[in-house]
Amino acid sequence: MFNRFLRLFSPLAPQSLQGICLFCRQATDQALLCHYCAEELPLLDHHCRLCGTPMAGKENICGHCQLQPPVWDFLHILADYQFPLIGLIHQLKYQHRPLPAVLFGKMLAELYPEEEPKPEVILPVPLHWRRQWQRGYNQAQELARPINKYLNIPVDMQLLQRKRATKVQAGLSRVLRQSNLKDAFQIRPHHYQHVALLDDVVTTGATVTALVRLLKESGCQRIDVWAICRTQLHGE
Numbered sequence: 675m676f677n678r679f680l681r682l683f684s685p686l687a688p689q690s691l692q693g694i695c696l697f698c699r700q701a702t703d704q705a706l707l708c709h710y711c712a713e714e715l716p717l718l719d720h721h722c723r724l725c726g727t728p729m730a731g732k733e734n735i736c737g738h739c740q741l742q743p744p745v746w747d748f749l750h751i752l753a754d755y756q757f758p759l760i761g762l763i764h765q766l767k768y769q770h771r772p773l774p775a776v777l778f779g780k781m782l783a784e785l786y787p788e789e790e791p792k793p794e795v796i797l798p799v800p801l802h803w804r805r806q807w808q809r810g811y812n813q814a815q816e817l818a819r820p821i822n823k824y825l826n827i828p829v830d831m832q833l834l835q836r837k838r839a840t841k842v843q844a845g846l847s848r849v850l851r852q853s854n855l856k857d858a859f860q861i862r863p864h865h866y867q868h869v870a871l872l873d874d875v876v877t878t879g880a881t882v883t884a885l886v887r888l889l890k891e892s893g894c895q896r897i898d899v900w901a902i903c904r905t906q907l908h909g910e
C-alpha cells in the first residue's frame with residue numbers, strides 16, 4: 675500500500691494542475707489530491723485479478739472466479755465503491771463536473787501494475803448520444819484522456835457504438851438486464867488483439883460483459899476492464 679501511495683506522487687503528476695485537492699478542498703502543492711487525502715484513500719491492496727476481491731496470501735484469483743470466471747481477462751480498478759470516492763464519482767456522473775476524471779484517469783495510469791502488459795488501445799464504454807448530450811460529455815472518454823497522456827496508449831472512441839438507449843440497469847433482474855443490453859451495441863471492423871474497456875464504475879458487470887463478448891467475437895485475444903471502482907460483482 676505504501677508503495678502504491680508513493681507512486682501517486684511520481685514525476686507523472688501534472689504540474690499544471692496544482693492547486694486544490696478535490697477531496698478536502700484544501701490548497702495543495704500536488705495536482706488535485708493532497709498528501710493527506712492520498713494516504714487516507716482506501717485503495718485496493720492485494721486482490722483478485724479478475725474481480726477485485728481483497729485477498730490474503732499469494733493467490734491471484736479468488737475461489738469464486740476460479741469456479742465461475744468473468745468473461746474478461748483482467749480487472750484494473752482503484753478501490754471499492756465507497757467513501758470518499760463516491761462523492762467525486764457522483765460529481766462526474768450527475769453534477770456535470772468532469773474534473774474528477776482527470777484525477778482518476780491519472781491514478782489508473784500511475785497504478786497500472788508494472789508486470790501486466792499494456793493494452794494496445796483504450797475503449798471507453800460508449801454512451802447513447804442523447805445521454806452524452808444531456809451530460810455534456812462521456813465520463814469514460816474523460817477518464818481515457820489522462821490515461822492516454824501518461825501511459826501513451828491510444829484511445830479509440832469510434833470502435834464501439836451504442837445503437838440505442840438502454841434503460842437504467844439498476845433494479846432490473848439479471849434476465850431483464852441481459853435482454854435490455856442485447857443488441858444495444860455494435861462494433862466496427864478492427865485488428866486489435868489486446869484491448870482495455872474503460873468504464874467509470876463496474877456495477878453488475880452486465881454492460882461490460884456484453885461488450886467483452888462482442889469484442890471476443892470480433893477477434894480480440896485479451897480484454898481487460900478498467901474502472902475507478904467496482905461494487906460487488908458476485909452474488910447478483
Ligand SMILES: [Zn+2]
Nearest residue numbers: 695698708711
Ligand atoms: Zn485533500
Ligand SMILES: [Zn+2]
Nearest residue numbers: 722725736739
Ligand atoms: Zn475473483
